[in-house]
Amino acid sequence: MIAKIGQLSIFLAFISTILTIVLAILYFKKRDFITDNSVKLASVMQFIFILFSYFVLTYSYVISDFSIINVWQNSHTAKPLIYKITGVWGNHEGSILLWVLILTFMSFLISIFSQEMNKSLKVRVLGIQSLVTLAFLLFIILTSNPFLTQFPIPLNGLGLNPVLQDPGLIIHPPFLYLGYVGFSIVFSFAVAGLLENKIDSKWARWVYPWTMISWSALTIGITIGSWWAYYELGWGGWWFWDPVENVSLLPWLTGTALVHSTMVVRNINSLKSWTVLLSIMTFLFSLLGTFLVRSGILISVHSFAVDPRRGLFMLFILSFFTVSSLIIFAIKSPKPDYLIEYRKLGREGLIILNNLLLVVLCSVVFIGTLYPLLLETISGIKISVGPPYFNITFLPFAFILMFFVPIGPVLNWKKTDLSRLINLILLALIVNGVLIISLYAFIDKKGPILAPFSIALGLWLIAGSLVTIVKRFGLSEEGYIRNITRVRLSKIGSNLAHAGLGVLIVGVTIVTAYETKVDRVFELNEKIELDNFQIQYIGIKPNIGKNYDEIVANFIIYKSEDKIGDISSTKRFYRSQDTMTTEAGIYRYFFSHIYITLSDINEEYVVASISYKPFVKLIWLGGFLMAFGGLVSLVDNKKRLKS
Amino acid sequence: MSKRTNRIYYLLLVFVISSLGVLFVLKALEDNIIFFYTPTELLDPKINTEKKIRIGGMVKENSILKLDNLKITFIVTDLENDTPVSYKGILPDLFREGQGVVAEGKFANGFFLADKIIAKHDENYMPYEIFEKK
Known part of the structure; x- marks a missing residue:
């Protein structure tokens, strides 16, 4: 009975989703009849129905209703209550329902808040978001229905995999999914902006908070995942360059690039087509990650049991959104802007460097992770690409990137004379040089010869970012202490995030080198x-x-x-x-x-x-500090939206 | 500075960074690929057994032998052929007879000396080759 209610609710959400799409299309044909309010209402209905079905499933877990196959397969009467509630996302069907719940939650937020947003942009965003939701609802209904029932009803369930009965399960999947799925709304904004021909600094102001929230959630999700894999025996420790770990890093790397390039669009209305492309790619990587993990085709420590039908459907979703969004991008992308002149390389110049390096890092991880799959499909040969590959290819570029990170935020937009940049680079070289020499003198343990270089870069990141923060709070040019309320939190936030990266690097290096x-x-x-x-x-x-x-x-x-x-x-x-x-x-x-x-x-x-x-805790502290910095930078965004 | 020269500088920068990237990647891939074999595939004499490889299959029933000082030997089977494996170290909890296993290491004197035993999240997990034969 209760299963029927849950199923009905999913079906009603499905109808609301189709309704949203139809209304959104009609809105542009017959503006007099359809208002944006009806589109918003239909979007809110999607969320309410999915939320209700999610509650129904959770309730079935809590009361141990084993007539539902999904509950029977993954629960047990003796399981602690917290794992009955969170066990809902500890299996395939439930986790996809959570995925859709977050998709519709994003639509819900757009419908209820962002009142000041341009109406037609809002309708387009909701329409495209609903297309994504529709694809995943079809996926649920056709291949992963959590409400399938059975008779006779078994006396007890099979129980949740004991390895998953862990606090990690309570927080890791929701944050990871919030990050993955959060980028769906960024994707919808990108495609909607392309269709509207309105990719400009105003568009960037709207999309920036969503990018930042998703990025922070993904950062937290990956950090907690790393912590969980660290204390669970046999999962390879805090980072293993395992394929499943790598695919979560892909959207994180492009997402990091995106967070920076969106600022360029917002502040100087440049780098527009590139930013749109990054927005699209980041969500496509999220989809790719979900496809690879959920289809079970990766050979990984973290792999789950396999059902080929699901993989095929997911591949279809992935191809559909990849092809359609890239075609729209090809046709509608804003004309490349060559406003930036290399002689006046300001902050945007370093952000371009940051983006280039992040994309190289992303490609390196992409190739190392997908090459084995490609080779196996073509020739049947099975290989795996281990940590040495990633250490050799990833680290050099990451080091170059880190060297420049503290320099970026102190440059001005559009106008920096070359001599100032050269001075800053010299300063960076001197600081790093002194740090490296003192580290060699100070560390009495045997370790890799390059370890002090890496630690120095991490310390340089922390010190550079802190100095910038202190300057913001400190004396103004006129010589009196600045009014605290006039300090821009977004600047503090970004520097905190950079310091977080430094903390992470120091932790990673010390524990790797001196364990x-x-x-x-x-x-x-x-x-x-x-x-x-x-x-x-x-x-x-x-x-x-x-x-x-x-x-x-x-x-x-x-x-x-x-x-x-x-x-x-x-x-x-x-x-x-x-x-x-x-x-x-x-x-x-x-x-x-x-x-x-x-x-x-x-x-x-x-x-x-x-x-x-030694210092292993810094890895996760650094990760959390990065996410925290990202969130802090959002605090005064609202003011800026109004101005 | 004309727009055109500007553009050329940018493209050059992009080109240099990306080709550096490609170069690194290809070199690193070449040196760091680990091949994966089942016991049956291992019979192929063309396989280079000097290099580090991964083998996968099931832990054969009644084949686990615990020796002193964390040493253990067991047999990996794909239900057609067997490979004896020896390992020294702590085993993952999901390592059991009759369950899927992946071991990484090198061959020495007919034994596969594993330096890493890899477990799975899912207790029902099984290497695909075995799944097909069952």
Whole structure:
């Protein structure tokens, strides 16, 4: 019964979506009869119906209604409530419903807010967004219906994959999807702007907040994913250059380029066709990512079970939007603008460099990730492209980019004399040179020869951005302290994001270069040296959880013979799935971690792997700081929209 | 400075950066490709077993042997042919007899010495070749 209601609600959303598209088309034919309000209303209906069906599905999970196949396959009565609620997006059907929920949520926001926006642009945006929604609703109805029922009703469900019963599941997918799908509205804005022939600084002002929000959400999503893969044994750590990780990086890289190029359009009405192309490509990469992950054709640690029909349909959606949007772009793209003169390279000049490098980075990742698929399709040979490829190709360009990042924000738009730019580059060289030399003198550990270069660049990013922020708050040219309310938050935000990148780079480099690790048998009460710490195994303790039994192995950590803390790592046995998981033990020492995972376990000894990961926490702190900076930069955007 | 020369400078910059990129990528791809084989494909004498490769299949029933000091041997099978594998280190939780596995490493004395064992998110996951035969 309840399944029928959910299904009906999806169907009504489908009707509302078609209605939105029809009304949007009619709006441009017969403006007298159809107002933009009817288009907005139909868009709001889409969201309400999808939201309702989403609630119905969640409710079915909460009450464990096993007459619904999807609930039976992925839930169990003994599963904790939080995983019943979030388990909805822990499987294919539910996650696609979440995807559509966010798609329609974007339409909803456009309909309700942005009152001042040009009406015909708004109707076009809603129409195009509804086309995307329609494609995914068809996908749900034809291949991934979450409300299929079965009879007889099983007594209990099969349960959620234990590896997914983790706080990571609660936050990682929604943020990742908010990022992916957020770029859909940017895509709709781009296509709508092309059709309207109105790609200008006003268009950029409207689209900028959506770009920034999506980019920040994607940044948070990837950061949390990295944290989750770090403490889940067997997922390859915080970044593995795994295909599924890489495809999430593609829209992030073009999205980062987009966030910058949109500012050029907004401020000096230049770089317009390029920005539109980036808007389109970013969403196409989001679609590509969803297709590759959901079709299961990637050979990856993070892959899910396969259903070929779904892959085919998704490929169809991807091709349709790729071809149609690129054709519209080819016909309608604004004439290239050569307003920028290289002699007066201002801030826009460095943003062009930033965009070029980000696109190169994106291509490098794209080739490394898709080349194996191409080769297998053509010749049947199976290969994988590992971390060394990405380290060699990605890092040099990333380093060049980072060198210039702190310079960009201090340049003015359109007018910078060359000598100032040269001075700044000299300053960057000197600062980096001094940092590199002092790092070589200061670091007494053995590590890769290039590590200090990378750390220096990270510190340069942090220092450069902080100096710019302090200057903004600091003395004005007339010599008195600036009124705080007059400080432009957008400037603070962008510099915070740049500093975040620096923090991330420092963390990544230090932990990669200077991690120490021992894999071995630990006898009871034996003390083992690791870096400056001593670790002692002191025995095991059994424990019973809600839907699992576990054995906890306890360790004590000493530093110069003083006990500084204890730490435990756990082997969990999930009863309903007959599956074992390992919970890594993590001891936090400032920004560093001592990280323990278990293999064999019994009273007298454990087989464990213990690593000291210096400054590893900076990786995620940096990621969050970047996203936070992005959001801060939006705070005073509203004022600017009105002016 | 005329518009035309301006344009040429831009195109040159784009060209230089992108060709640098392509050069890097091709060189790096050449050196860092890891081939993937099933035990049956490994019988092909043309395969270069000196290089690092990945092998995939199922962990054969009753083939796991735990030796001292984190050492373990097991057999990877594609239900037609077998490859013995030895590994030293911590195993992922989803490593079990009768389940799909991917190992990365090199051959030495008839054994495949794995330095990495890769697990999957999904306990029902199975390499495609095995799935076809079942």
